[in-house]
Amino acid sequence: MATLIFAEHQDGALDPATARVVAGAKALGEPIDVVLMGHQIDGAARQAAEIDGVSRVLVADNEAYQHVLAENVSKVLVELSGEYTHLLASASTTGKNVLPRVAALKDVSPLTDVIAIESSDTFRRPIYAGSAIATVKSLDTLKIVSLRATAFEPAGQQSAASIEPVTVVEVSTTSRFVSEARPEGERPELTSAGVVVSGGRGMGNGENFKLLEAVADKLGAAIGASRAAVDAGYVPNDMQVGQTGKIVAPELYIAVGISGSIQHLAGMKDSRVIVAINNDDEAPIFRVADYGLVGDLFEVLPELAQKL
Amino acid sequence: MKVLVAVKRVIDYNVKVRVKPDNSDVDLTNVKMAMNPFCEIAVEEAVQLKERGIVSEVVAVTVGPKAAQEQLRTALALGADRAIHLETDEVVESLGVAKLLKKVVEDEQPSLVLMGKQSIDTDNNQTGQMLSALMGWAQATFASKVAIEGDTATVEREIDGGLQTLSLNLPAVITTDLRLNEPRYAKLPDIMKAKKKPVDTRSVADLGVDIAPRVELVRVELPTERQEGVRVGSVDELVDKLKNEAKVI
Ligand SMILES: Cc1cc2nc3c(=O)[nH]c(=O)nc-3n(C[C@H](O)[C@H](O)[C@H](O)COP(=O)(O)OP(=O)(O)OC[C@H]3O[C@@H](n4cnc5c(N)ncnc54)[C@H](O)[C@@H]3O)c2cc1C
Numbered sequence A: 001m002a003t004l005i006f007a008e009h010q011d012g013a014l015d016p017a018t019a020r021v022v023a024g025a026k027a028l029g030e031p032i033d034v035v036l037m038g039h040q041i042d043g044a045a046r047q048a049a050e051i052d053g054v055s056r057v058l059v060a061d062n063e064a065y066q067h068v069l070a071e072n073v074s075k076v077l078v079e080l081s082g083e084y085t086h087l088l089a090s091a092s093t094t095g096k097n098v099l100p101r102v103a104a105l106k107d108v109s110p111l112t113d114v115i116a117i118e119s120s121d122t123f124r125r126p127i128y129a130g131s132a133i134a135t136v137k138s139l140d141t142l143k144i145v146s147l148r149a150t151a152f153e154p155a156g157q158q159s160a161a162s163i164e165p166v167t168v169v170e171v172s173t174t175s176r177f178v179s180e181a182r183p184e185g186e187r188p189e190l191t192s193a194g195v196v197v198s199g200g201r202g203m204g205n206g207e208n209f210k211l212l213e214a215v216a217d218k219l220g221a222a223i224g225a226s227r228a229a230v231d232a233g234y235v236p237n238d239m240q241v242g243q244t245g246k247i248v249a250p251e252l253y254i255a256v257g258i259s260g261s262i263q264h265l266a267g268m269k270d271s272r273v274i275v276a277i278n279n280d281d282e283a284p285i286f287r288v289a290d291y292g293l294v295g296d297l298f299e300v301l302p303e304l305a306q307k308l
Numbered sequence B: 001m002k003v004l005v006a007v008k009r010v011i012d013y014n015v016k017v018r019v020k021p022d023n024s025d026v027d028l029t030n031v032k033m034a035m036n037p038f039c040e041i042a043v044e045e046a047v048q049l050k051e052r053g054i055v056s057e058v059v060a061v062t063v064g065p066k067a068a069q070e071q072l073r074t075a076l077a078l079g080a081d082r083a084i085h086l087e088t089d090e091v092v093e094s095l096g097v098a099k100l101l102k103k104v105v106e107d108e109q110p111s112l113v114l115m116g117k118q119s120i121d122t123d124n125n126q127t128g129q130m131l132s133a134l135m136g137w138a139q140a141t142f143a144s145k146v147a148i149e150g151d152t153a154t155v156e157r158e159i160d161g162g163l164q165t166l167s168l169n170l171p172a173v174i175t176t177d178l179r180l181n182e183p184r185y186a187k188l189p190d191i192m193k194a195k196k197k198p199v200d201t202r203s204v205a206d207l208g209v210d211i212a213p214r215v216e217l218v219r220v221e222l223p224t225e226r227q228e229g230v231r232v233g234s235v236d237e238l239v240d241k242l243k244n245e246a247k248v249i
């Protein structure tokens, strides 16, 4: 009996969430295999082999998997899953795109966004935008589960496990990759950054995010945003933090001009220290903040950047 | 071409959730219910496709209790042409919903199924992908732009790293993200007209689909609440606290 983790990679490097999913999987107490699908991903495979707790890395290297289209990779996972009791992935947009497809094909009821593994069949997951936590028991023989990576500390390193090719090739022709736009930033990735500085509708426009950047530069922080800021076109969608955006849990989260809706809180309330900067003394964000500063962000941010 | 839109009845997104004292589930008695916000976006997209002359018929479908008819009436008021209600008082998991929707798809033969990316109650984010897999169709989840030409859909998707564009052969399943469109509000005359539009109600029990639960709800509890911290009076004080008290910078 063993666990299979579907891992992601980007530009040849392994997704850092993988080490967190492996750490989560250890609670199951079974050997852990990792499968990577893509094209020319030897580097990522080596990184996966060195994560403590990994027994084997399976690599499906084929041009057809280059863009990890759900229709293709889900079929490979269906083929491989026969030998496993658990199929896990990170609850990223890719994990969520792929795992439910595998589940339907295996006649399994999947579990999304699990934050704790209680036993081989019992898991905890937030529901209603994190307003409640459900403990659920899966009755399926194969458990298909996506893990919220921020809820698990990353596993350490080991000397490399074996890497084996996967020979099954499943190519679907129903969908084709056209293009991808990934805004290139110098900043750390939002979901793994130690410090996150986020702006909301109070920022007023995209230009004003420069004020946040000055603070983020001083702290080596990633920059996030509320949905209102993204909807208004101030910043791109991949910066949205919340129930339906990214889930972050940094050491320090600074919310600026964000009111603190339940949907936003769902994405950041597990941060270790929360700072709120808002000119409305009554803003709900203050109720979750360790340090609240009531003030005009246009005055506070330049001063903060200067004093850090 | 015909579009099927799946809509779900959920708690209104503004309502604060209560947990039952015995921790068996959340308490939904006398709580305001509404159409799942992502389903509203799916209905809006379908209606806009019809207004642009690309789609000829919009059919709304829901799986749920008798009261879920309200959400179908909302879909009809927003511009759907007719509705199908698969009625049940059971809690149906995504897998069961996907299997039931597959039945409807086989009957109706739509060229496109539009669904929300996620229900705001269970936060599952899976039913669309599952229906697509059961049909052997292409899928595009988290759509922020949809263009249809002939029998292809070009879809821009919101992914963790940015945006991805895919081209799908129709029929396909597309799930909606927040920025796909801004749903309209139903106007009173449309709400009146919607009352006369046809709703075909079928009992789930008669459909011969296995919807037995595969996941047992063991316990539901409130998350540990954060304690409200302190207010600081100045930027200097904030920097000092972060350095010397919280030690995070
Ligand atoms: C289905 C659904 C999913 C959603 N998902 C998400 C999600 O994932 N993430 C998310 O964030 N939201 C999400 N939302 C939206 C959410 O409900 C709120 O609308 C949104 O979070 C509000 O963003 P905001 O706090 O930036 O804006 P507002 O609520 O408008 O708050 C702006 C704040 O800025 C303050 N401000 C204004 N000017 C200044 C100034 N000069 N100085 C200091 N402070 C100032 C104001 O006092 C106010 O508190 C979702 C909603 C729905 C229905």
Ligand SMILES: Nc1ncnc2c1ncn2[C@@H]1O[C@H](COP(=O)(O)O)[C@@H](O)[C@H]1O
Residues within 6 Å of the ligand: B006, B007, B008, B009, B036, B038, B039, B042, B061, B062, B063, B064, B092, B094, B097, B114, B115, B116, B117, B118, B119, B120, B122, B123, B124, B125, B126, B127, B128
């Ligand atoms: N009971 C249901 N009836 C109709 N559609 C549903 C139902 N449950 C889920 N869906 C559809 O699937 C989408 C995603 O839901 P979920 O996978 O539960 O997060 C929803 O936005 C709906 O479009």
